[in-house]
Amino acid sequence: MKDGYYIAPAFMDKLVVHITKNFMTLPNIKVPLILGIWGGKGQGKSFQCELVFAKMGINPIVMSAGELESGNAGEPAKLIRQRYREAADIIKKGKMCALFINDLDAGAGRLGGTTQYTVNNQMVNATLMNIADNPTNVQLPGMYNKEENPRVPIIVTGNDFSTLYAPLIRDGRMEKFYWAPTRDDRVGVCKGIFRTDGVPEEEVYQLVDTFPGQSIDFFGALRARVYDD
Structure with a gap:
């Protein structure tokens, strides 16, 4: 329970373990940077995430699907890097943080033949893949320094991850959790x-x-x- 609201034990366990693993140094174990929580619409995925964050004392950097498209090519990919660096700066100061992206499939997925698949869709998928592969070396355009940034766990929610670029959702990059409340x-x-x-x-x-x-x-x-x- 948090402020009178119920937190599902299985949901909390998955989220807490994912965040904790990403802050630990585990020998010879590749920990996926992204946790993808998917399931039916209206099942409370985002709200459960917010409750767990509040219980852990984490104030995440939040993005939504609407920020993953722009009239300027490359802008959403740059924004993801900026938000990731913001979260990394908070971690550098000794506080836990995470990057939380709501409804990733709505902003970066292919939703049938009627939807235009844009350069930004490609770049958002590619940027998240790149960050998942090099979580401690996330550079902003025009700013290249050798200093490593802290690793930031990324949590994304969605209804159907099969619409995303397949290499992004492979096991090494994204751990997937299907949420169906009992x-x-x-x-x-x-x-x-x-x-x-x-x-x-x-x-x-x-x-x-x-x-x-x-x-x-x-x-x-x-x-x-x-x-x-």
Whole structure:
């Protein structure tokens, strides 16, 4: 629990282990820099990430899919490097940090034949691959120094990583975690949603069991609809 909100144990375990591994020096073990959390829409991936970050005392550098496209070619790739360096500077000062990219597949993936695949899509994929391969040597255009920067764990969320460039999501670069909340997870989240309304625990169980196929955000929308009525 964090501020009355439920954190799924499996989700927290995966995120904490990934971040911790990236700050440790493990002999002869290649640790993937990127953790890709994927799953159905409205399952609370981003919110769970925020809760885990808050519990760990991490204030991540956040990017969204909308920043991965620009009228200027190369701008999004440069922005990723800048944000990564910002996070590295925070780590250099002795605080934990991470780079958190929401909905990566929406900004850098191929979404069917109707979507234009631009130079920026290519460069975002290539930049993330390059950073994953050389996490301690991330340079900005026009600024080349030999000094190494600290390693920054990258966490990305998405609905379908098969739309991304295949070499980016291979195991050495990205560790993938499929998030599908269990019944206990859904009950825990619903308790957090309805906690201020005084809904009895058995009724929360009943509600979750009545709508077994619905996503997490359905229950938030349901509560809002009750207030509408």
